Amino acid sequence: MSTHFTEDHEYIRQDGATGTVGISDYAQSQLGDIVFVELPSVGAKFTKGDEIAVVESVKAASEIYAPVSGTITEVNAALTGAPDLVNSDPMGAGWFIKMSIDDAGELTGLMDEAAYQNHIA
Amino acid sequence: MADTPNADLKKVVLNDRHVAAGGRMVPFGGYSLPVQYLPGIIKEHEWTRTHAGLFDVSHMGPSFLELKNPSGDADADHAAVAALVEPLVCGDIAGLKPGQVRYTLLLNDQGGILDDLMVARSPRFGGTLYIVVNAATKEADFAMIAAATAGKAKFTRADDGALLALQGPEAVDVMGMLIPEATELGFMHYGSWEWNGARLMIARSGYTGEDGFEILCPADCAEDLWDALHADRRVEPAGLGARDSLRLEAGLPLYGHDLDQTTSPVEADLGFALSKRRREARDFPGAERILNERENGPARVRVGLLVDGAPAREGAEIVDTDGRSVGIVTSGGFSPSLGRAIALAFVAPELGAPGTRLFAVVRGRQQPADVTPTPFVPHRYFRKPA
Numbered sequence: 001m002s003t004h005f006t007e008d009h010e011y012i013r014q015d016g017a018t019g020t021v022g023i024s025d026y027a028q029s030q031l032g033d034i035v036f037v038e039l040p041s042v043g044a045k046f047t048k049g050d051e052i053a054v055v056e057s058v059k060a061a062s063e064i065y066a067p068v069s070g071t072i073t074e075v076n077a078a079l080t081g082a083p084d085l086v087n088s089d090p091m092g093a094g095w096f097i098k099m100s101i102d103d104a105g106e107l108t109g110l111m112d113e114a115a116y117q118n119h120i121a
Numbered sequence: 122m123a124d125t126p127n128a129d130l131k132k133v134v135l136n137d138r139h140v141a142a143g144g145r146m147v148p149f150g151g152y153s154l155p156v157q158y159l160p161g162i163i164k165e166h167e168w169t170r171t172h173a174g175l176f177d178v179s180h181m182g183p184s185f186l187e188l189k190n191p192s193g194d195a196d197a198d199h200a201a202v203a204a205l206v207e208p209l210v211c212g213d214i215a216g217l218k219p220g221q222v223r224y225t226l227l228l229n230d231q232g233g234i235l236d237d238l239m240v241a242r243s244p245r246f247g248g249t250l251y252i253v254v255n256a257a258t259k260e261a262d263f264a265m266i267a268a269a270t271a272g273k274a275k276f277t278r279a280d281d282g283a284l285l286a287l288q289g290p291e292a293v294d295v296m297g298m299l300i301p302e303a304t305e306l307g308f309m310h311y312g313s314w315e316w317n318g319a320r321l322m323i324a325r326s327g328y329t330g331e332d333g334f335e336i337l338c339p340a341d342c343a344e345d346l347w348d349a350l351h352a353d354r355r356v357e358p359a360g361l362g363a364r365d366s367l368r369l370e371a372g373l374p375l376y377g378h379d380l381d382q383t384t385s386p387v388e389a390d391l392g393f394a395l396s397k398r399r400r401e402a403r404d405f406p407g408a409e410r411i412l413n414e415r416e417n418g419p420a421r422v423r424v425g426l427l428v429d430g431a432p433a434r435e436g437a438e439i440v441d442t443d444g445r446s447v448g449i450v451t452s453g454g455f456s457p458s459l460g461r462a463i464a465l466a467f468v469a470p471e472l473g474a475p476g477t478r479l480f481a482v483v484r485g486r487q488q489p490a491d492v493t494p495t496p497f498v499p500h501r502y503f504r505k506p507a
Binding site for chain 2 (some may be wrong): 059095
């Protein structure tokens with residue numbers, strides 16, 4: 001398993017041909033209290049950079065983009081009743097979606113943990 | 122409101138206190154102000170509803186208007202200064218009792234709202250009014266009031282100090298430790314007291330729906346006052362984010378969003394601000410339009426909406442069951458107290474009855490939005506027994 005980050009603060013944790021997508025701890029702290037998460041349908045196909053979800057804080061709505069191209073295989077239904085999981089555990093229970101990755105090569109264009117920490121420093 | 126480059130932002134006198142308290146500073150109304158502190162908007166909101174939130178609203182526009190040649194007869198002098206201001210607003214200023222605060226509206230000749238403001242009669246000096254206007258409109262408001270009263274009254278802006286709002290069910294107990302006399306004030310009354318060598322103007326008023334106080338303090342004692350209030354364990358600082366979610370739950374409109382120069386008081390459901398005497402005299406700006414709307418109904422009405430699903434934000438379209446466009450959201454967000462999305466919107470008047478099923482369009486999807494009476498969360502103002 002390896003975790004990759006985008007410049008827009010999404011992460012994707014790769015496990016074989018599947019990736020789990022969410023937002024970074026830095027992103028959740030910047031957004032503040034999350035009150036609603038809009039998730040895509042299972043089976044939906046996205047190209048890298050497409051809007052896949054919307055996260056609403058008290059103040060505003062923010063778009064979440066596909067870190068790589070692929071097909072949604074699972075969404076985190078727990079976020080419907082407990083969107084604050086994104087604040088309390090963004091890299092764990094606050095994940096958004098799982099997707100099958102079309103081209104693992106796209107992951108190499110993303111940042112690793114160290115590079116991401118530099119990016120937000 | 123457009124963001125101003127940071128270098129041009131004005132700092133409030135308590136800026137260092139906000140930064141020290143972990144405030145996340147953002148541009149607002151030309152000032153750098155805390156949108157939230159470390160606990161976050163929801164916790165600050167809930168704290169204010171259960172204990173006491175401390176808000177810095179020093180960006181707003183407090184000011185004083187003093188009659189230039191008072192006769193010494195307090196009632197006659199009040200009548201004289203009220204007569205200078207009444208041509209600008211729709212409220213009964215002449216009828217204010219000493220220390221009474223009134224919410225009123227600055228209107229243009231078309232009956233549109235230029236600002237909503239507080240006008241109060243000094244409890245101590247005949248011929249003096251204490252006036253507080255909104256931040257975004259204060260330069261224009263101040264110029265307008267000064268011009269309309271020039272020669273007859275002295276207009277002094279007082280926005281160089283701190284204006285703090287202490288709001289919540291425990292605000293009265295906190296105030297009791299500082300200035301016990303101020304807890305005798307009834308809702309929408311103010312007084313002035315010496316504290317630590319400075320004179321404070323303390324009004325029993327606010328923008329959260331809770332009991333509380335708004336305190337005007339000179340700059341040189343602002344940090345002492347902040348520290349004294351903050352030291353009370355019942356008090357936590359609360360930022361602009363919580364201020365907005367609290368006022369939305371209280372159904373209170375926000376100028377520049379729910380109200381603007383095209384909105385009339387009748388459309389905005391602010392008919393209570395049209396005093397009987399002024400209606401009968403038809404002597405306020407835009408009286409023709411406003412009284413006609415009062416008689417025959419306005420073209421649109423402000424309503425509260427309980428929204429299903431994602432928050433419907435300002436600008437979201439409202440459609441009816443046939444999908445026809447019937448209105449627009451002017452303020453919307455998440456209600457921490459209700460745990461759901463709520464909104465203020467303007468809709469066609471025939472759709473303004475509570476219980477009417479409408480839909481808010483969010484990201485292309487129609488979400489059920491039911492018209493509901495406001496406030497969304499009941500007001501808990503302190504009404505002094507008569």
